[in-house]
Amino acid sequence: MKQRRSILATLGSIEGLPVLGILLLLYGAFLITAPSVFTKHRIYMSFLQTVPPPLVLGLGLTLVITAGEIDLSFPAVVALSGFAFSWVFTNFDTVWAPWAGVALALAAGALVGFVNGLLVAKVGVPSIMATLASQFFWYGVTILLAGGLQLNIKEVEETVMHDIFTGRIFGLIPAQALWGLGLAIFLWFILNRHTFGESIIFVGDNPNVAQVMGINVEITRIKLFTLMGVIAAFAGLLLTIEMNVFFPTQGQSFLLSAMAAVFIGGTLISGGKGSVIGTLWGSYIIGSLQAGVVATGVTSYWVQSVMGFIMILAVALNVVIGEGRLSGVSDAFRRWTSSSRSHVTKTAMETNDTAL
Helix, strand or coil, X not given: CHHHHHHHHHHHHCCCHHHHHHHHHHHXXXXXXXXXXXXXXXXXXXXXXXXXXXXXXXXXXXXXXXXXXXXXXXXXXXHHHHHHHHHHHXXXXXXXXXXXXXXXXXXXXXHHXXXXXXXXXXXXXXXXXXXXXXXXXXXXXXXXXXXXCCEECHHHHHCHHHHHHHCEECCCEEHHHHHHHHHHHHHHHHHHHCHHHHHHHHHHHCHHHHHHCCCCHHHHHHHHHHHHHHHHHHHHHHHHHHHCEECCCCCCCHHHHHHHHHHHCCCXXXXXXXXXXXXXXXXXXXXXXXXXXXXXXXXXXXXXXXXXXXXXXXXXXXXXXXXCHHHHHHHHHHHHHHHHHHHHHHHHHHHHHHHC
């Protein structure tokens, strides 16, 4: 019994393991129900190409939610950064134009994040209200600047930047998948091995206690939202360069998927605990579900229901294993079956005595 509990405790201590288990079970189900699609490498390469933008957003959002805050403005930053890059690329025909576009896009994201941080940390506006207002404002600014029109940047395919951001490694693996993985590793070290990450966790757990411990809560929040802005801008660059076009509403579809990946991954909505690795696997669960369900031949009407079920299952398993409840559930079930057997045996003996 003790050995079993220790094994479960060890498994529960491995970050993201329950979510990875759900992902592998999901792929196993797809292999059985849609072997013609999931036994070929193309579908997995497609996931590696389409998942990174929302994955990048989810990784940044993991740190924000760990700090007990929320950011709803990142879809607007995706659009704003995409416009900034596309505008520089289309209006300046020089060798350095693509790199200047990247710098302007990241700076735009940092500006949005910094303003969000000031509103939350200095003014005291709740983050959900500050970033929701920011979402509407910056989307409006982007649409005004773009005139409501999309920008075609087809020529970006001929630049080295296109190969760096969205090329194929060894002619097979999409480069954006490596960018997503690299950012996950970087943010994991920030959250788990850096003083800034410790500050984020303490602020999310209890900002008053964090203040007493000498953590500058205001500066931490400003840095955090600024970082989120830069990360969202980077996601916008990945998306825009991959599609070779900017459109004013890009990024709108990422809000719920990025948040779902964070919560599936095990990050607490109340703050104080975040899982970067869990968000990594959670993003691939969300990014694989729709294509996988459709590939199985199930009608599109079932897609949302299946997605909801998988999300609930992933969150529940993450909570059960992560909090060490599995052994408790097992013990409770064993006690219940034992008491049921005793009751049945006692009833049978009383029946026999009455018959005699």
